[in-house]
Amino acid sequence: MAKLFAQMRMIAGALALAIVVAMATPVSAQQPNSVNPTASAVKEQQLLQQLKIIQGRGSIPDANSYVLEQPGGRDWRNWHEVTLRWIGGIAVLGALALIVIVYLARGMVKIEGGRSGRKIVRFSAFERFVHWLTAGCFVILALSGLNITFGKSLLLPLLGPNAFTAWSEAAKFAHNYLSFPFTIGVVLIFLIWLGGNIPNAVDVAWFKRGGGIVGNDHPPAGHFNGGQKLIYWIVVLGGAASAVSGYLLMFPFYGTGIEGMQLAEIVHGSVGVLFIAAMLGHIYIGTIGMEGASEAMSEGTVDINWAKQHHSLWLADEMSQTKGSGQTRPMATPAE
Numbered sequence: 001m002a003k004l005f006a007q008m009r010m011i012a013g014a015l016a017l018a019i020v021v022a023m024a025t026p027v028s029a030q031q032p033n034s035v036n037p038t039a040s041a042v043k044e045q046q047l048l049q050q051l052k053i054i055q056g057r058g059s060i061p062d063a064n065s066y067v068l069e070q071p072g073g074r075d076w077r078n079w080h081e082v083t084l085r086w087i088g089g090i091a092v093l094g095a096l097a098l099i100v101i102v103y104l105a106r107g108m109v110k111i112e113g114g115r116s117g118r119k120i121v122r123f124s125a126f127e128r129f130v131h132w133l134t135a136g137c138f139v140i141l142a143l144s145g146l147n148i149t150f151g152k153s154l155l156l157p158l159l160g161p162n163a164f165t166a167w168s169e170a171a172k173f174a175h176n177y178l179s180f181p182f183t184i185g186v187v188l189i190f191l192i193w194l195g196g197n198i199p200n201a202v203d204v205a206w207f208k209r210g211g212g213i214v215g216n217d218h219p220p221a222g223h224f225n226g227g228q229k230l231i232y233w234i235v236v237l238g239g240a241a242s243a244v245s246g247y248l249l250m251f252p253f254y255g256t257g258i259e260g261m262q263l264a265e266i267v268h269g270s271v272g273v274l275f276i277a278a279m280l281g282h283i284y285i286g287t288i289g290m291e292g293a294s295e296a297m298s299e300g301t302v303d304i305n306w307a308k309q310h311h312s313l314w315l316a317d318e319m320s321q322t323k324g325s326g327q328t329r330p331m332a333t334p335a336e
């Protein structure tokens with residue numbers, strides 16, 4: 001009898017084991033399919049809506065890293081991945097298209113009557129140094145910044161992951177470190193040229209007459225004309241906005257929380273791409289858009305006829321100062 005009971009216990013145990021195995025096997029085999037990824041229990045969106053924030057605990061000292069999702073995170077991502085790309089694409093390609101149209105319609109603005117062969121000093125060596133310091137940093141900041149906005153979609157497919165990673169790392173280092181000389185350059189530009197860049201009635205008249213680009217008019221202008229003053233204020237205010245927002249991003253969580261950083265990135269990205277569009281216009285006028293302009297920043301001098309055409313009030317002022325002082329300023333340097 002005892003033997004019979006023992007045999008029955010064994011059979012019952014074996015049956016129970018078989019049932020467990022039979023039930024367990026299909027469950028484990030079907031595990032990946034049996035989890036419904038859209039089930040409400042795992043819907044991040046619902047969790048986020050209810051909790052407003054998804055965070056846990058971590059083992060590294062930076063408590064900010066414990067937050068996985070937070071209000072506004074997806075809006076910010078959509079801004080960065082979609083909206084900013086549209087703004088940047090329209091601003092940069094729009095500026096390039098406008099430049100092509102102006103060039104085709106107007107061509108290079110020539111020095112009327114040709115060069116006189118006499119030159120006048122326009123910018124000192126220090127002024128040119130400050131200009132090129134800021135401009136050089138700007139170009140690299142612009143390219144490395146555009147890489148953050150567009151690189152993943154435009155360059156990654158062309159370069160492949162390894163080359164893109166190496167380039168992006170170098171670009172990111174350049175963006176961070178060149179921000180410092182750029183900021184110094186913007187502060188110096190603000191200080192050295194502030195006096196000549198206060199808007200006045202002459203600038204209003206200059207704009208009303210098309211600034212010498214629209215039509216063949218050459219409205220009078222002082223050392224800086226209305227267009228150059230506009231560029232000055234774009235550089236000063238755009239540079240300040242880039243620097244403040246950029247340093248908030250570079251030193252995360254020092255001056256602001258996550259919402260402040262999202263705002264800083266929105267400001268930085270928008271100002272950055274608009275700044276680039278404006279500077280494309282500036283580069284155009286300073287090079288192929290106007291004969292005789294680039295030498296003001298390369299050599300520091302311009303032809304007297306150029307000055308007469310584009311900055312007649314400044315030339316008259318310089319002439320009268322020279323006469324008054326009885327000195328021969330380096331303005332009468334003959335061209336080679």
Ligand code: HEM
Nearest residue numbers: 141142145146148149179183242243246247249250269272
């Ligand atoms: C003091 C000056 C600047 C500082 C401190 C700075 C700093 C930064 C930082 C920390 C980032 C974020 C990088 C990342 O997400 O890894 C960034 C992005 C960016 N910067 Fe700058 N930057 C400065 C100037 C500029 C200038 C002058 C331009 C434009 C010419 C510019 C254009 C951009 C652009 C387009 C982005 C990418 C925005 C995005 O897609 O999110 N930055 N910058």
